[in-house]
Amino acid sequence: MLPLEVFGLRQAPFGVVDGRVLIACDAKARSYGLSPGLSVTQACVACPTLSLQARDRLAEATLLENLAVFAYRLSPRVVVKSAGLLMHFTDKMSPVGDPHTLFSRVARQLEDLGYQAELAIAPTAAAAWLCASSGTRSIWMAHDDWRTALRSLPITGLTLAKVVHDACADLGLSLVGELLDLPRAGLSRRFGPDVVQALERLNGERPELDVSWVPPPLFRRRLVFSFAIDTEEALLFGIHRVVREWVLVLRSRDARVSQFTVEMGCADRTVHSERFTLVHPERSAQVLMRLVRERLRDWRPSAAITSVAVAAPLEVSTEGSLSFCHEEMRLDDGFKELLDRLHARLGRESVRTLSWYPDHRPERSALEGPWPSQGLPAHMPILRDRPLWLVDPPKPLDVIHDTPQSSGPLRLVAGTERLETGWWDGPVVRDYFIAVNDRNERLWVFRSADGHWFLQGYFG
């Protein structure tokens, strides 16, 4: 899918070529009997009207990067793979709700952005990946019999070395179940330990350690048209598609933009570039498109346009949108004056604001930084039963006769709430309780997996 999706407007039937092999084609091309793996010559014979493009790996990487930004709004941890994305969710406290809502929401938003994607949810990342690459739109939860279901999927969906896939084909193995049934020791001897480890990760018998994605400070997106464009509407349509994606990125970072560049590549290899500077930082697609449209009104391209690109630094800005409310602006100006005075006398480090990072460990999720804030996520989970004061780092508590102490013995009045996290950087399991001490103070305490007690907060 990915090699196909990077080409903006596609003239069906359409295919993408890597070397001499067709690696992806659209539905129309499939109806001619084309499928990935055919040679270019075969494909052109079967379907003479086929339009072809060479694979654009750079555009694929950029697209994935931008989809990662989109995914990051929903999931605390995103992994970028060569042909797609993994989003990690825990059972508890998903910002979106149950997996079915999540699934339809992701599907709908991707559709709105103009992409077709294969989606799957499964208890392990490898299983979800397998389901998605096999094209089965499945939602498997831990209590389902998902391990059995995986057995009937083709081996080709597994992320294995090419030699392994070839060897499986030679052995006549085509389904995952057949591979799983082979003795592990023999598999390991024959193909090396990687294959066995991959199967164990698939079944959830081994932790999955993928490098998680970190958001970049720059938005850059290039849309290549598979045929040259010579009408203004078609150009604006292309730009609009990029801008919509960009606005999602801005929203996910709570950022606005105060400058950006739009570049149009023409068929005669010239690049026309327009630079925009805004007085009021903005993130409304409508306003941004209006600016672009105004600017391009009098521009006549020297040749047909083949690509369009938008680049903008992702500044974190707490500035408001274009506001016509004078009262608010007056208050805002007053606030800036106050901030300037506070900064001047106390230093920037002394004037702080709260932000939030999606991590289940409270001391990692609650961030405090200099003004302006690093931006709050759009979907901050609203958690009940959380203390207003956080003790950071958690303070170890003495234990006398198995009872944790803090100004006297603690009485546990509510709990357990288990917070689990960190399959990526060392698992952390904590059992949280609300406790009351002799002074009638309410405390938020937890017991770590090794049985030690810590004070994490006060119900201030």
Next chain:
Amino acid sequence: MRSVPVTLAGTGVRLGLPCAEAVTMSTGFSELDQRLDGGGWPAGVLTELRIGHAGIGELRLLMPVLAPLSRKAHVLWVAPPYKPYAPALVAQKMALERLILVYPRTHREALWAVSQGLLSPSIGAVVSWFPAIREGEFRNLQRRASEGHHWAFCFLPETLAPRPSRLRLALRPTHEGLRIVFSRKAKRPLAPLVITL
């Protein structure tokens, strides 16, 4: 002096405007409103709150006023004793982007920061924590509060000698809830109150 009660949903919360009448805002606790003149926390008054130690429900007592104010103006906290925990504040409907935390390095800086906040028209409320404060310093802040006309709350240790405040509440956690003992300048004494947060 006439009292003008201001409802939370109303548009009557005026910020930084010189106003001869006492503006109050409901505390969010009806029993407490009944005890206070004007039926709520007064603006332009440095309300003194006495606590034995932080973490007894003192913030939850103020949240019903701080949260709506944070949606209209900025809220300044000077020298909070612990790190405020964002998810709990959001659950209390606080607008996080409007909450400014100030960590002064010295007592003088703290006094200065509070008075700056009390005078700035962009601020809706100033909450401050002091381990100690001299009578003259307190009077100064009190004067700034009445000039700026914001909601102002000052947490002081319960062991400190009384300060010349117009409204002082001593807070103490009990088994049933937060026990509040009132003292008002030149007014008849009020019976203590226990509220559940």
